[in-house]
Amino acid sequence: MSTLTVPQPVPPVADDCEQLRKAFAVSLYLLHTASSDSLIVCRWGTNEKLIISILGHRNAVQRKLIRQTYAETYGEDLLKALDRELTNDFERLVVLWSLDPAERDAYLANEATKRWTSSNQVLMEIACTRSPQQLLMARQAYHARYKKSLEEDVAHHTAGDFHKLLVPLVSSYRYDGDEVNMNVAKAEAKILHEKISEKAYGHEDIIRILATRSKAQVNATLNHYKNEFGNDINKDLKTDPKDEFLRAPTVKCLTRPERYFEKVLRLAINKRGTDEGALTRVVALRAEVDMKFISEEYQRRNSIPLDRAIVKDTTGDYEKMLLALIGHIEA
Amino acid sequence: MSTLTVPQPVPPVADDCEQLRKAFAVSLYLLHTASSDSLIVCRWGTNEKLIISILGHRNAVQRKLIRQTYAETYGEDLLKALDRELTNDFERLVVLWSLDPAERDAYLANEATKRWTSSNQVLMEIACTRSPQQLLMARQAYHARYKKSLEEDVAHHTAGDFHKLLVPLVSSYRYDGDEVNMNVAKAEAKILHEKISEKAYGHEDIIRILATRSKAQVNATLNHYKNEFGNDINKDLKTDPKDEFLRAPTVKCLTRPERYFEKVLRLAINKRGTDEGALTRVVALRAEVDMKFISEEYQRRNSIPLDRAIVKDTTGDYEKMLLALIGHIEA
Numbered sequence: 001m002s003t004l005t006v007p008q009p010v011p012p013v014a015d016d017c018e019q020l021r022k023a024f025a026v027s028l029y030l031l032h033t034a035s036s037d038s039l040i041v042c043r044w045g046t047n048e049k050l051i052i053s054i055l056g057h058r059n060a061v062q063r064k065l066i067r068q069t070y071a072e073t074y075g076e077d078l079l080k081a082l083d084r085e086l087t088n089d090f091e092r093l094v095v096l097w098s099l100d101p102a103e104r105d106a107y108l109a110n111e112a113t114k115r116w117t118s119s120n121q122v123l124m125e126i127a128c129t130r131s132p133q134q135l136l137m138a139r140q141a142y143h144a145r146y147k148k149s150l151e152e153d154v155a156h157h158t159a160g161d162f163h164k165l166l167v168p169l170v171s172s173y174r175y176d177g178d179e180v181n182m183n184v185a186k187a188e189a190k191i192l193h194e195k196i197s198e199k200a201y202g203h204e205d206i207i208r209i210l211a212t213r214s215k216a217q218v219n220a221t222l223n224h225y226k227n228e229f230g231n232d233i234n235k236d237l238k239t240d241p242k243d244e245f246l247r248a249p250t251v252k253c254l255t256r257p258e259r260y261f262e263k264v265l266r267l268a269i270n271k272r273g274t275d276e277g278a279l280t281r282v283v284a285l286r287a288e289v290d291m292k293f294i295s296e297e298y299q300r301r302n303s304i305p306l307d308r309a310i311v312k313d314t315t316g317d318y319e320k321m322l323l324a325l326i327g328h329i330e331a
Numbered sequence: 332m333s334t335l336t337v338p339q340p341v342p343p344v345a346d347d348c349e350q351l352r353k354a355f356a357v358s359l360y361l362l363h364t365a366s367s368d369s370l371i372v373c374r375w376g377t378n379e380k381l382i383i384s385i386l387g388h389r390n391a392v393q394r395k396l397i398r399q400t401y402a403e404t405y406g407e408d409l410l411k412a413l414d415r416e417l418t419n420d421f422e423r424l425v426v427l428w429s430l431d432p433a434e435r436d437a438y439l440a441n442e443a444t445k446r447w448t449s450s451n452q453v454l455m456e457i458a459c460t461r462s463p464q465q466l467l468m469a470r471q472a473y474h475a476r477y478k479k480s481l482e483e484d485v486a487h488h489t490a491g492d493f494h495k496l497l498v499p500l501v502s503s504y505r506y507d508g509d510e511v512n513m514n515v516a517k518a519e520a521k522i523l524h525e526k527i528s529e530k531a532y533g534h535e536d537i538i539r540i541l542a543t544r545s546k547a548q549v550n551a552t553l554n555h556y557k558n559e560f561g562n563d564i565n566k567d568l569k570t571d572p573k574d575e576f577l578r579a580p581t582v583k584c585l586t587r588p589e590r591y592f593e594k595v596l597r598l599a600i601n602k603r604g605t606d607e608g609a610l611t612r613v614v615a616l617r618a619e620v621d622m623k624f625i626s627e628e629y630q631r632r633n634s635i636p637l638d639r640a641i642v643k644d645t646t647g648d649y650e651k652m653l654l655a656l657i658g659h660i661e662a
Contacts, residue, residue: 136467139504149506151499152543163535167543168482171502173470175480204494212483212498 001292003327006057013062016054017070020078023047023054024085046085048317055098056324060288063098089276090318096284097325104285105130105138106145109170113157120162122281123154124246127169128253129260132176139170161202165246168211175214185220186228188213192221193229196236201247210250219255258293261286265298265306274313279322287325295326332623334658337388344393347385348401351409354378354385355416377416379648386429387655391619394429420607421649427615428656435616436461436469437476440501444488451493453612454485455577458500459584460591463507470501492533496577499542506545516551517559519544523552524560527567532578541581550586589624592617593632596625605644610653618656626657 011019024046058066070078082095096104105126112119127135142150151171158166188209195203209221225233237248252260261282268278286294298306310322342350355377389397401409413426427435436457443450458466473481482502489497519540526534540552556564568579583591592613599609617625629637641653 136504143504143506143508147506147508147510149504149543149545151503152506152539152545155499155539155543163539167499167539168486168502171499171504172482173467173474173480173502173504175474175478175483177474177478179478208483208486208494208498212480212486214480214483 001290002059002288003291003295004057004059004288004325005327006059006062010058010062013065013069014073016058016062016066017073019050019054020066020070020081021074023050024081048086048090049320051082051086051094052317052321052324055094056321060101064100067098067100088318089280089314090316090321092277093280093284093318093321093325096280097287097321100141101134102137102141103145105134106141106150108281109138109142109150110146110153113153117158117162120158120166121246121249123166123170124250125253125260127166127172128250129257132172132174135170136173162246164202164204165207165211165250168207169250172211174212175217177214178216179214180216180220182220182224184213184217185224188221189225189228192225192233193236196233201237206247210247210254215254218251222251222255258290258297261290261294262297262301265294266302269309269313276314276318279310279314283322283325291326332621333390333619334622334626335388335390335619335656336658337390337393341389341393344396344400345404347389347393347397348404350381350385351397351401351412352405354381355412379417379421380651382413382417382425383648383652383655386425387652391432395431398429419649420611420645421647421652423608424611424615424649424652424656427611428618428652431472432465433468433472434476436465437472437481439612440469440473440481441477441484444484448489448493451489451497452577452580454497454501455581456584456591458497458503459581460588463503463505466501467504493577495533495535496538496542496581499538500581503542505543506548508545509547510545511547511551513551513555515544515548516555519552520556520559523556523564524567527564532568537578541578541585546585549582553582553586589621589628592621592625593628596629596637597633600640600644607645607649610641610645614653614656622657 055063055066067078070076070081079095079098082098083091086094096108099107108122109126112122126138130138139150142148142153146153151167154170155163155167188205191205192209195201195206200206210218213221222233225231229236234248234251237251249260252263264278264282268275268282282294283291295306298309302309307323307326307328310326311319314322386394386397398409401407401412410426410429413429414422417425427439430438439453440457443453457469461469470481473479473484477484482498485501486494486498519536522536523540526532526537531537541549544552553564556562560567565579565582568582580591583594595609596613599606599613613625614622626637629640633640638654638657638659641657642650645653
């Protein structure tokens with residue numbers, strides 16, 4: 001469930017665009033000083049509060065319309081204007097939030113393929129927490145924007161165990177139905193248990209099951225695993241000393257994304273200095289999806305409401321925009 | 332280029348459906364014998380010639396419309412009627428031909444995942460000779476028909492080297508543009524040459540390049556390979572004693588599909604007893620795509636026109652339908 005709040009009635013798109021344009025306006029004011037005839041040139045800056053009050057309270061369809069209308073009216077991409085006018089974490093949050101979801105996934109995935117292995121987590125997230133149709137749309141947006149395929153960049157960027165897991169994950173187009181084959185679930189729970197017992201964590205059958213089965217089927221298999229072998233599979237996977245290879249997070253993303261994102265937030269906020277990259281990503285990407293669940297999970301797990309934790313760790317416009325997206329109406 | 336011939340003007344769809352219905356009509360005629368009052372019950376069979384004259388000369392859009400109109404008019408799927416009325420190779424040819432291309436790919440792929448490894452070639456063909464968009468539509472048709480994903484069945488069906496190659500091939504959604512990065516082409520030609528020289532035919536880089544790069548990029552890389560290292564890559568790959576693993580055919584399917592299909596036809600026709608399965612598949616699947624090129628290639632390579640070769644090897648309605656699809660107007 002979304003935490004986004006949208007005013008009722010929503011202002012006309014043209015008004016939103018006009019307000020945004022005003023928010024960006026850089027005006028030169030000529031002031032006479034009292035004591036002399038000299039002029040002081042003042043530069044009025046961007047009105048961040050106005051930007052938050054608009055973009056922080058419009059859903060994906062509305063933002064898309066705003067971006068289209070803004071481009072038609074002022075001959076400039078709204079994202080370019082945001083990029084120019086804003087800075088730092090606030091800029092990244094507003095820009096990520098303003099992107100169309102498929103474009104945003106393509107953008108983040110492309111960025112991830114250019115960075116170090118820690119960014120492999122972002123690729124796994126995109127591959128596993130989107131619906132099959134959304135992942136496909138991200139791959140189409142990737143073609144359109146980068147003139148390459150997502151999987152070729154991921155395959156080129158990764159090696160070894162990351163390669164073995166991430167390439168099939170980002171290439172998957174899982175069946176999206178609820179039907180479950182209980183015989184397959186039993187057989188594959190057994191295979192998973194065997195391979196994990198043999199410490200063959202990177203075995204092709206583990207990858208095959210996680211990367212190709214429908215989410216409903218993976219879930220049935222893991223339920224059977226727990227019933228039959230006593231442990232949650234994630235507990236067993238964590239005995240892998242090399243779990244930097246994302247197999248446990250993959251399982252979590254596929255079956256309990258809200259718990260996965262709670263943990264990302266927890267680590268980002270508890271980190272000395274805050275990991276703004278992760279905080280921004282989770283809030284911008286999940287606000288309209290399941291932020292309400294993530295936020296509830298966060299409070300249960302950390303005994304502090306997410307908004308309080310954010311207020312403690314962040315400041316300024318960045319803080320205000322985060323709060324707007326996680327549901328603060330007054331923000 | 333297609334070899335299909337369509338009459339001008341095309342008869343109205345309703346007429347085609349009526350004619351097909353007539354072709355299927357099983358009539359009981361009561362005849363008085365001259366010598367007595369007893370009755371002879373005669374069963375009039377299916378009119379195969381009429382079926383060929385219609386379905387053998389309609390393009391994919393027209394056939395789809397015929398199937399829709401037939402179902403609306405007679406409350407029965409045309410494919411079911413064909414299945415019931417026809418037999419053997421002729422049946423399979425007409426049914427494959429009448430299926431919508433994406434459905435047909437899904438059907439053939441599903442069949443292939445249930446058979447022995449020789450059918451892996453069919454999976455490779457589907458993955459490599461369709462456009463990225465067509466492969467995607469086949470995967471969507473697979474979801475709709477089998478309530479599973481193509482890649483999960485392929486991954487489950489294959490093992491070892493086949494698995495390593497086929498899963499990424501069927502999961503790929505390649506970039507479809509013509510842009511080529513010459514630096515990548517040079518670098519990857521070098522990688523291919525190194526791995527082949529080391530006889531590491533199943534190396535993940537070889538698979539990565541073949542399975543994820545756009546066809547234009549693969550082609551540029553292979554051109555560079557030939558320029559730089561002297562041999563056609565296929566010649567080098569063929570020194571692999573285990574080339575049953577389809578790497579050379581994959582290269583051919585990606586870059587010169589008409590040559591690949593010529594070879595499939597050549598082997599099917601030259602085989603003692605004819606491989607009707609392969610013959611049917613190539614004709615039904617390529618008649619509307621590149622059969623003209625395949626047929627020219629066939630004549631160049633075998634010094635006999637394809638139609639003459641088919642006439643020598645096949646008979647009856649099956650022969651007539653094959654000839655219709657490869658462009659015989661009189662058939």
